[in-house]
Amino acid sequence: MASKISPDPFCLLLISSLIITRPLLCSSTSYIVYMGDRPKSEISASSLHLNMLQEVTGSNFSSKSLLHSFKRTFNGFVVMLSEGEVEKFAAMSSVVSVFPNRKKKLHTTRSWDFMGFPQEVQRTNVESNIIVGMLDTGIWPESESFNDAGFGPPPIKWKGSCQVSSNFSCNNKIIGAKYYRSDGIFNKSDVKSPRDSNGHGTHTASTAAGGSVSMASLYGLAMGTARGGVPSARIAVYKVCWLDGCWDADILAAFDDAIADGVDIISISIGSWEPHDYFNDSIAIGAFHAIKYGILTSTSGGNEGPGLATISNISPWSLSVAASTIDRKFLTKVLLGNSKAYENVMYPLIYGGDAPNITGNFNSSYSRFCFLNSLDPALVKGKIVLCDALLSGREPFFAGAAGAVMQDGGAKDVAKSFPLPVSYLGTREGRHIRSYMNSTSNYL
Template sequence: MGKINILIAMFLTIVLNLQISLVFAETKVYIVYMGKKTHEDPESVTESHHQLLWPFLGSKEAVHDSIVYSYRHGFSGFAAKLTETQAQQISELPEVVQVAPNTLYELTTTRTWDYLGLSPGNSQSLLQKANMGSSVIVGVIDSGVWPESDMFNDKGYGPIPSRWKGGCESGDSFNASINCNRKLIGAKFFVDGLVADKRILNRTLIADYLSPRDLNGHGTHVASTIGGSFLPNVSYLGLGEGTARGGAPGVHIAIYKACWLLEGTCTDADVLKAIDVAIDDGVDVLSLSLGSGVPLTIETDVNLMAMGLFHAVEKGIHVVAASGNNGPVAQSVSNVAPWILTVAATTLDRSFPTAITLGNNITIMGQANFAGPELGSVGLTYSGDCANLLDKPNNPMKGKVVLCFTADLNPRSRAVTIARAVVSNAGGLGVIIARNPRSVNPTHNFPCVTVDFELGTDILFYIRSTSSPSVKIHAPTTLVSHPVATKVAYFSSRGPNSISPAILKPDIAAPGVNILAADKDKEGVVFKSGTSMATPVVSGVVVLLKSLYPQWSPAAIRSAIVTTGSYNHLQIHC
């Protein structure tokens, strides 16, 4: 009898678990967008959301368990766990504008301000006229902040603006009373959309700080580019030496962490809640270095992040967002709504030339970003396609510099990263990569030099001309100003606008290649590239204009930037 009872109990447990699994399998997070608020009281807005859901879910408890967020400040809507049938039924209600599944957005990852003519030494510059943006509050929706960075110190700051309604939230390794100050005046985090969408039953299982603290480093870099305080005598691996600062070093910064290290993404539900809260907190500018992939939402649908930002602009908030890193192909630009100031990326008038001296005493100039010293005369070998290095474990790389070629045009390709790792793991001393010209990423202490196909072919001919080819790789140097031509970055998404070609996008381009800004360290700085890095450059300019002309509307500032932008010394490669 005991065995039968045990078997029955096991059977019932299995059935119950299957039922629970089916419930979870049938539900996912949907965003219900209802447009403009019909109540000014946030609690009344939330109550209206509960009342709308009740007939479909059957009880207050079910409604409470279903709702992830209630959007109740800048606009009306909610995120909830629903079945496909429930989502379809709700979408047919007259008060509902759009119902869409919870989508994912991607993070789009010293010399800059002098290059743009915003030097602190020029009394007539916008920087000085705008008092460094000291009267403005900028909200940054990203991966958080590393508050200990010296670029977030509040030395010389006055009181926090009285209109500010926001604040800071404590959490993992983040103490609101210690980590926030008169510069970093807001820090909040939003993760419930990710938790619900990924079926994470325990929030502590997320491989990130459950707080505004930035594990990724992306948000810290972005925020410091907008408004970082002066940090003199800094460099990365000895390159780009100078004073690091943001475009508006006097601005007040509010951080809204809605992007998480898990998969490197941000969910629609979390981003919309961050926008909703930022509107209520009282930010003047919103900067978003994130965007969706291609294809974009079709014209008959509503892009929910864009609609949330519409309500921000409606409230007079200036919105700046990245165009995306899906270039160089046409029609790859994202964040194409006309009320968004959409930013593409360019190179700077700065490069890191690196001399390669072959054994026949011919010197070839490449590009690299690694910490010296130079690599003395060592053996040189050719290994074909960079992508195939993994398939050549017996190739004699140990103790040599390896030359390989890659024709991969995908800006997200990891061919270079893989080649560098394979050569290093095989005991190689360095790698020369021949490819289409594009930006150079930092490689720390491992020499990785890029050259174009013509120079790569010259090196290959030399290797084949001798039985003992050798090479010396010199330490990189920093070259700035007009001898270095600027151009649209290879990875930067291009127009035309795939939804409505008559709306020209991107709106403006700004430096976004090898931008030096704060890292996850007190005094650390790091180079990063992407339209993510170009966006805060424009956000910094918007802050300065808002400070100088507080009565200007988002459309007026957008017009001022777009109609006065210069293309001098800029090479456009479409």
């Protein structure tokens, strides 16, 4: 039989590298004790969990060790434990699994038209009763995507609430909002409310259920109408991600609430660095209990593709959504002095390898890649720099260049933005440009 215990990788690392520090840093770690369905007895879940904790810890018992109890739709709790205590909990017949409170990470305007969901479609009143639960970084309620004009009061089935604060309130579009932090430890940059200070949660919420916003664009590019898949649906926000990531304990607490609150579907664009066993994975556990209540969980495929075995959310009772191709590109032609165009003001062209910052102790083997500080500002100022690598664009920008042409052999399915005009070419086109530059002394 497989072990119920999933080890804490941080403690294992400390043990293997510096045993003397282990008792200080790993004597008590946050774990999740998962127990399956809600208890059917009259005893409250919190009392049951405290009794179990007292049985395991004995004279070392402290109620403060119990950080959170899951009790609305499934059974379990978050608790500070030593390794020996973890083993005792795992030996209990009522416990399904014990695993560390791990950190997870966060994983466009025309997508719905491309998929065949047209803007001009007859909306029914039923759609306005759909509640989408978003587990993410929160939401920016002032965004036009969440304007509640034309919305009536929340559906009668809604049992959730809104954690109102000085900088946040709900409306008839965003009908509920909560935030979670089981350890109570916030970074000074964290916003202690459901408000989104990252942008990821606002992006995912608007993609799923944002209202129609005309004249939307990326700095003037691809102007059109931005909207979600179900623009008339309501949104319930569960903020589980902070500056340091998204913790399992908070994800499970949000699932517990979202299911009990009455959402119809749960969307979570969060995942691990690698897949875990179902009973040791907070998203798989939460999605399992959601589907038992008839609630589908839509999970993200992740950002690690497009190679094999790069999806982290793999439970069979959830819908793992991967990225697809899109039907548009933002094209820029590269026009050379010999009239060759590689999709009109002309700028002098210079190869990064010919402009090393000698005074900064850089040579052409560095400057050809346009690494930060490797370019000579006197040589590249006002020119377009050809770089042998795809970088952020700030490197030639800081050196005073007018723009850059970057060549790279990698996949081009991820949109990028740069602080100055940049064209991103394949290595074949890059070789053509180098050949042209070698053929003339006055290249543009």
